[in-house]
Amino acid sequence: MDYVSPIDPRVAEPLARAPRPAALEGRRVVLLDITKNRGAEFLDRVEQHLQRRGAETFRIAKETFSRAASGEVIERVAIHGDLAVEGLAD
Numbered sequence: 001m002d003y004v005s006p007i008d009p010r011v012a013e014p015l016a017r018a019p020r021p022a023a024l025e026g027r028r029v030v031l032l033d034i035t036k037n038r039g040a041e042f043l044d045r046v047e048q049h050l051q052r053r054g055a056e057t058f059r060i061a062k063e064t065f066s067r068a069a070s071g072e073v074i075e076r077v078a079i080h081g082d083l084a085v086e087g088l089a090d
Contacts, residue, residue, distance in 0.1 A: 024050060
């Protein structure tokens with residue numbers, strides 16, 4: 001059975017955003033491919049830009065775009081990255 005949150009996102013307390021780094025040089029950036037059409041192509045371009053700015057990139061793909069990321073995928077993002085980019089495409 002799928003989990004459905006009882007919290008209405010329209011009335012939930014907003015969460016503070018994490019601070020952005022001043023530079024990308026030396027940062028580890030996870031590129032999360034959600035496996036939608038052309039998402040990998042988008043991330044290829046983003047990866048080129050990040051690497052030119054001195055970032056180290058690490059690619060991870062979700063099992064399927066139609067479901068939330070598994071705990072294993074979320075853990076890998078947290079372990080391997082200082083920052084993350086999620087590739088949405090269509």
